[in-house]
Amino acid sequence: MALDGGAAPEILSNVVLSQIEEHAAFGGVVPEIAARAHVEALDGIVEAALADSSVSLDEVEKMLAAIHHVPTGQALACERAFLAALDGSCRTPIAGHATVAGEKLSFAGLIISPDGSQSHEVRLEGEAADAAEIGLNAARTVRARAGAEFFDGWA
Template structure:
């Protein structure tokens, strides 16, 4: 079986082909970074226009790289939410049109499920497993019990960790996207213990996250320094930021591991996925935490942490094997929680 995947939920336009035996035949990603960098963040209308301009070409490129014709494709999967609705609509309508013309099954994929199941594509991780999903728009801990079967253990009550990276980087004058630039700055620090930033939610019950206060603490530290920062100041604050984020993630994950062990005695794998999973500093600390608790640790290759279509094709393939396809009347969704039974996070409820 071969599935064509399409991803257009944010600021990457992507197409990929994946097989049932876990081979990625092609994975083409066009970043819109240069289009959005002048604005310090993603502009939805700019993103949607770029998807519309480039998606057809990228699908053709993916097919050519894979050496596959549309006649050999068994289904077409597309991110149908959550995300910037204009971009999501571009991908969904393209996939529906191709499916209709070719008489192929259409699979509407939850973007978050794409991230969640990537570890099964790369490492064939068995269910159940514990997932830390960390990206620009999402920060959740989930028990992954099967395809379409997710139980949320914790979520952010305000900002996602990726958003905190981006906004803190902007405060420090590092530019966009903030995650990679903050990591580079932190690695240049010669005095990582110079600043003491608060660790959000540490020691509190449960598995929820909060990063708004940490972002504010970075701004206050910059103000205390008079607003004019040296390279050393930026590097040391970035290092302190990483330590605070890492301490928070480890504290929350430790709570989740304890709960997960009680509910799923056979599950012994911690998976980290999403764009922030590409951060090597945080990845190393999470791997150490998993080892201390007797868990295996899986994080996708860096190119499969950020948004891509291979994960969408794979999630579509997993659903296709279970007979889970969608009609051409499926409506794109700007919000689409993995655990539809979970209550909204206190004080927020906006990061589904």
């Protein structure tokens, strides 16, 4: 949508990805296939939407800047870095929560074995500007504590 000086919002593009064919053979949605298909198709969908709308990515970033909350973005960067470094998904028992107060970020992470018999926790703090690095360091720390065998059979 675009706002034009107080005018009503206007939809500039409407690009839809259908996964019906990909899931038909399974009789329903398979989460792993759906997640992979989303990631694989995302760049193409964004490019198509930008082309349809005749809006550049820079213009979209300017529109979003008005609603971007920097501390929330920093917390998300930390949490996502933690999950990505541990290959986290909706099907893995991994949790991460970051909070930002002023210029400081606090992070708590947890991994649990699939059967629930083991868990490992990590807590780190640092500069909010280093959010992604804090998340990555937290993942390295908890992975070292758990040991390589902890992650066997997660796939």
